[in-house]
Amino acid sequence: MNQTDIVEWLRDRIAKDLESDAGTVDPDATFDRLGLDSLALLAVLGDLAGELDIEIETSVLFDHPTITALALHLADRSA
């Protein structure tokens, strides 16, 4: 997946968690602001690691706290 695909995957997945519409999930808001607690976020990241078949360091929680930043980081890495 490229960066755009990862952004869309994350918005869909997080929208499901929040029981809202993917269009309302701001990719530039911090996960915290989106209303996602850390455990829910870790579950999302666990699913994403499975989806992309890569390992994701727990430190991304602190380094890339938005959907856009995380997607950029992961797209870079898997490229």
Place this chain on the structure above:
Amino acid sequence: MSDSNDTVIERVLELQGSDPRPHGPSRRLLVSDPEGFGAILHSTAFERTDFVGLLAGPGLLASDGDRWRARRRIVQPAFPPRRPEAHLEHIEWAMPAFIERLEDLARDRRPTCLLEEVTRIVGRIIYRSVFGIEIDPDDHRIARFEPMLHAAGELMLSLVSPGGRVDGPLVDRVRRTRIAADEEIDWILERRRTRPVAGVDDALGRLLAAREEGLIDDEGIRDEVRALVLASTETSSNSLVWCLRLLAGRPEIRATIEQELDADDETRLEAAILETLRLYPPVWSNERQATVAIELANHQWAIGDRAVLSVYRLHRDPALWPDPDRFDPDRFIDPEGGPRRPPHRFAYLPFGAGRHLCVGRHLALLEMNRILSTILGRFRIEFEDPDAIEPMLGVVIRAATPITVRVAGRDPLQASEPPA
């Protein structure tokens, strides 16, 4: 001579030998000096990180600000700092069944798991003193929380370890085990409603009264109960095991404690408990996050920077504690008699400091005192293989595998035996 297990020292040094994450954004900087501990734990510029909330939900333990203040006001009066003896009744209530069980084990010479034995009595004390309900001696209900505690510990370690990976199945396990723990909490709530112990001023009773006043909802109560379990069970039971293990390696100290106990003197027992909590502080590490840019504890902190407060390293700082890996209860005894203070106001923090100073510290110390004086006064704990105990870091420093011991009665014949 070192009385400590090298594996755990190596692991902590690997994790906390230097700044875990020296560069931004979101730096994680190590704090292990007493001035730094005091400054950060008492600063309003630093708050709990989200780690603790991950473990048990967003209760008193995990919160700062308004929620912390509101929840603390509810729970704190059930742990009166000036009347620690308020808890004694619950400890004494649980003791006869504990003694009976140890007597059975001594008679049969049957091997048993030490951690499980002490967890049983700690569980019964906590259910009665904190939740206001009585459970039968054979009903090992506290064990129903263990899967959650162990999963939470693994998750915490994956978050604080450099290079830790997101582990989807582990996250699922944390969620599943929390659901299982909540089933036990429902049982506790039901029992508290139908068969409360009369006249007990317990934390759960205060939480339920607060619910009546609209100060907390059902989910809030569950968060608090999970946090109370997290804070009160593995912490105490593992500390009891470490203390007995340290004493087994130092029979001369154990013999002195036994002699003192025979003369109703608890000076050295109390010191041995404090010394155990120095070497194996249950909460071995803590984190705080800067909410404003501030200069403190020799660092310029940016918003979001994390302070990694290594209690383990603080307690083993050779500048504060000479020969720090040595088990020496006399550090806590004044040569003139009476207890001796730590070398610095913030050199010794097994219960933390500041807003999150452990509300149950008096209960924990009294419980350890009564359980250990019972064991040391009446029994001998013989470790099958003392060196096989593998400490592992989780929520607390705990033993990774069951600890097999045999119990023997401490009769005068055995008491006069020379130390092995």
